[in-house]
Each structure stands twice: as structure tokens, then as C-alpha cells.
Amino acid sequence: MLEILIDNRNGKVWNITSLVPSLTYKTKRSGAASSLDLTVIKGSQYQSASFEVNSGDVIRLRHDDRNIFYGYVFEINTGKDESVSIKAYDQIRYLLANDTYVFRDVTASQIVKRIADDFDMKTGLLADTEYKIPSMIEDNKKLLDIIYKALDLTLIHKGGNYMFFDDYGELSVRNIQDMKVDFVIGDYSLMYDYGLKRSIDGDTYNRIKIYQDNKQTGKRDIHILQDSANIAKWGRLQLYQQADEKMNTAQINEQLNQLMALKNREQKSISIDAIGDLRVRAGCFIPVVIKELGINQYFLVDDCSHKFDADTHTMKLELRVV
Known part of the structure; x- marks a missing residue:
């Protein structure tokens, strides 16, 4: 059973579960905060006359005593009818601010910790991401x-794939291998529709070009690795980026090989419509079985949207191969 609480941050906490006919809870693996969109029926017989909701109020969502979402009200929309639309984000929303940082010889998790401390944000489990980034300006x-x-640099140099997310009010970093779910989605298991997309349009590269400014010679050193066979098939898809000035040739070659292994492939993504299960969120590593596509493997959840409407709970997943 769902439980939805609003904390006015003035000593009043309202249980509005019975006032919410529908809600949508969305998580993304990267680039955005988790969000909660809900509709509240105003003037209900179950509603206290002193009930109110304001920007900055805390919203907590739980399901069967399990913590799901902890966030803050950012939008309130009202009109003549009896419904009020509310949008809340978790604390990652506050990381959309800009600032200047210089880091040297620190891990990605240490970077998360420093930024969180500077902005008075809570942290939870921060996995040891191990790779020390020489410098980031x-x-x-x-x-x-x-x-x-920082997480991308860790993946390129160390090979570890880590998920950064807000875990019910605590910024967390976890290895995706530790975020496997223990049930299958697919044929005869929750799924009722799917779609498959194959693309070289987004994050596919068959030629990696890395440059490094050489202070001793005053010239720019260029390092290139390419797959000529794939260039013949797809055309030249080049990734061009700068190497850290402290990296030696062996380290740059290692980076070239890592990037080629990650980028030189057709990107496959699957969308799945399924019966909802709140154990699934973006960043989870989930086994998928779809016989028609010959699929029986783990996928990473890029986007996850849970929708509750009356007594119906469904979810839409965007998955990709790691």
C-alpha cells in the first residue's frame, strides 16, 4: 500500500494518500533528478481545513513500509476544478547549479562527498570507486x-560502472553489479509490450582521436585508434577529446582501447511496458527474457516511470546493454 506524506517544515505533516487519485514517479540513470508528479483533490471530505502545500515542502513516498521517494515541491498548479497538480524533485535537483572546482588525485566518490558537503546535502552509501582522477578543472x-x-573517467580508466542517485534523501554511489534485481522481466513475467531500437546515431564511435598539449615541444600530440572495417560499414564516426597533461603514452593508449571497447558498437535499447514493481528504478541491473528477440541477459535501466492510476500500477522501462 502507498503512503504519501507532505511535511510543511513547520511541524505539520499531512498524510494525503486518500487525496491522491493518480501519481507518476520517474527516475533517470543520469542527467536529471528523480521526480514525483501527483494530483491532489482539494476540498475532499477527508481533507483538513488547514491543509496547505507550498514550494519547498517535503514529500515522502513509501510503499509497504519501503522507502521510495524523498523530495521537495517545486511546482504547484491549481485551477477552477478540484484538482491540484504538484511536482517534486529529489535533492539531485539542487545539483543543477553551476560552480567552479579544481580536483587533484581524488576518486569520483570523494568528488561527490566534497560537493555534497559544500552544498549542505546528505550522503549515504558512497562506494569506493578506486580510480584516482589525476586532475579535473x-x-x-x-x-x-x-x-x-568523474564517473565517466572512472569507467574509462578502471572499468567500473557506477550509479549516482538519491536514495531517499541521501546521495549515493553504487556499483551497478550491486544493483541487480532478483526477478526477471519479460515473457510471462510482468511485461505486456516491448519495442527494440538499434542505432549508431547517439553514442557510437569507430575512430577515437585523443590530443595532448606537449609543453616541452610546444606542439599538440595526436593519438588515434580506429576500426577500419566499421568505418567502411557506417562511415567515420569520430570521438575527439583531450588527454590529461600528466598522462603518459601507455596511459593514453589504454584510454584509446577502453573508449573503443565502449563506443565502437551499435547501440541497442529496449523499451518495456510492464506491471509495476517499485523495486525497479533507473540504474538497476535487471534480467530480461524475450524469446522472440533471442534475449536472455541483463540490461541496465536507463529510464523508469511508474504510474499509479486508481488501482492500477504500471511501469515503462528504457533499457540498454552494458
Whole structure:
């Protein structure tokens, strides 16, 4: 059973579960805060005359005593009818601010911790991401982008894939291998529709070009790795980026190989419509079985949207191969 609470942050906490006929809870693996959109029926016989909701109020969503969402009201829409639309985000929304940071020899988790401390944000489990980033100089950059850059560098250099998310009011970093769910989605299990997309349009590259400014010679050193066979098939898809000035040739070659392994492939994504299960959120690693597509493997959940409407709970998942 759902439980929805609004905390006015003035000592009053309202249980509005019976006033909410529908809600949508969305999570994304990267780039955005989790959100909760809900409709509240105003003037209900179950509603206290002193009930109110204001920007900044805390909303908590639980299901069967399990913590689901902890966030803050950012939008309130009212009209002549009896419904009030409310949108809330978790604390990752506050990481859309810009600032300047210089980091040296720190891990991605240490970067998360420092930013969280600077902005008075709570942290929870921060996995040891191990790889120490030699340097990151971020001038007037979005805080969330800084964090994801650190996680991307960790993936490229260490091979570990980590998820950053808000875990019921605590910023957390976890290895996706620790976010596996223990049930299958697919044929005869929750799923009632699916779609498959294959693309080289987004994050596919068959030529990696890395440059490094050489202070000793005053010239720019260029390092290239390419897959000529895939260039013949797809055309040249080039990724061009800068190497850290402290990296040596062996480290740059390692980065070239890592990037080629990650990027030089057709991207496959699957969308699934299924009966809802709140154990699934973006960042989960979930086994999928679809015989018609010959699929029986784990997928990473990129986007997850749970919708509650009356007595119906459904979810839409956007999945991708890791």
C-alpha cells in the first residue's frame, strides 16, 4: 500500500494518500533528478481545513513500509476544478547549479562527498570507486555534470560502472553489479509490450582521436585508434577529446582501447511496458527474457516511470546493454 506524506517544515505533516487519485514517479540513470508528479483533490471530505502545500515542502513516498521517494515541491498548479497538480524533485535537483572546482588525485566518490558537503546535502552509501582522477578543472560547470564526468573517467580508466542517485534523501554511489534485481522481466513475467531500437546515431564511435598539449615541444600530440572495417560499414564516426597533461603514452593508449571497447558498437535499447514493481528504478541491473528477440541477459535501466492510476500500477522501462 502507498503512503504519501507532505511535511510543511513547520511541524505539520499531512498524510494525503486518500487525496491522491493518480501519481507518476520517474527516475533517470543520469542527467536529471528523480521526480514525483501527483494530483491532489482539494476540498475532499477527508481533507483538513488547514491543509496547505507550498514550494519547498517535503514529500515522502513509501510503499509497504519501503522507502521510495524523498523530495521537495517545486511546482504547484491549481485551477477552477478540484484538482491540484504538484511536482517534486529529489535533492539531485539542487545539483543543477553551476560552480567552479579544481580536483587533484581524488576518486569520483570523494568528488561527490566534497560537493555534497559544500552544498549542505546528505550522503549515504558512497562506494569506493578506486580510480584516482589525476586532475579535473571545472570552471562554471553544472555540479551534476562534474559528478558524471568523474564517473565517466572512472569507467574509462578502471572499468567500473557506477550509479549516482538519491536514495531517499541521501546521495549515493553504487556499483551497478550491486544493483541487480532478483526477478526477471519479460515473457510471462510482468511485461505486456516491448519495442527494440538499434542505432549508431547517439553514442557510437569507430575512430577515437585523443590530443595532448606537449609543453616541452610546444606542439599538440595526436593519438588515434580506429576500426577500419566499421568505418567502411557506417562511415567515420569520430570521438575527439583531450588527454590529461600528466598522462603518459601507455596511459593514453589504454584510454584509446577502453573508449573503443565502449563506443565502437551499435547501440541497442529496449523499451518495456510492464506491471509495476517499485523495486525497479533507473540504474538497476535487471534480467530480461524475450524469446522472440533471442534475449536472455541483463540490461541496465536507463529510464523508469511508474504510474499509479486508481488501482492500477504500471511501469515503462528504457533499457540498454552494458
